[in-house]
Amino acid sequence: MIFIAVKFTTLPGRGDEWPALVEEFTRATRAEPGNLFFEWSRSVDDPDRFVLLEAFAGPEAGAAHVATAHFAAAMETLAGAIATTPEIINVEVPGQGWNAMAELTPRPRS
Secondary structure, rough: OOOEEEEEEOOOOOOHHHHHHHHHHHHHHHHHOOEEEEEEEEEEOOOEEEEEEEEEEHHHHHHHOOOHHHHHHHHHHOOEOOOOEEEEEEOOOOOOOOOOOOOOOOOOOO
């Protein structure tokens, strides 16, 4: 699978607008046949910073994603809302999604 992590920093004070800006892009990407997950998180330290974790079934699915109209539209829209060039990690890893963490499990509840 192709695993991608991207850090986005919005223009100062525009963090509250980010979820609406990425809503259509997120929905369209999640509907792609090769998408395994596409999840946003907001920094607890900086309200203008977001991290996107995404994965695709393989290189072909990743290439197909970048070639979509919704990807091109999102890049155009987001370019006007970011303060810095996003930082990215893009790697190919074995598997097709998340695995359970062996070091931590929930405690039994009474």
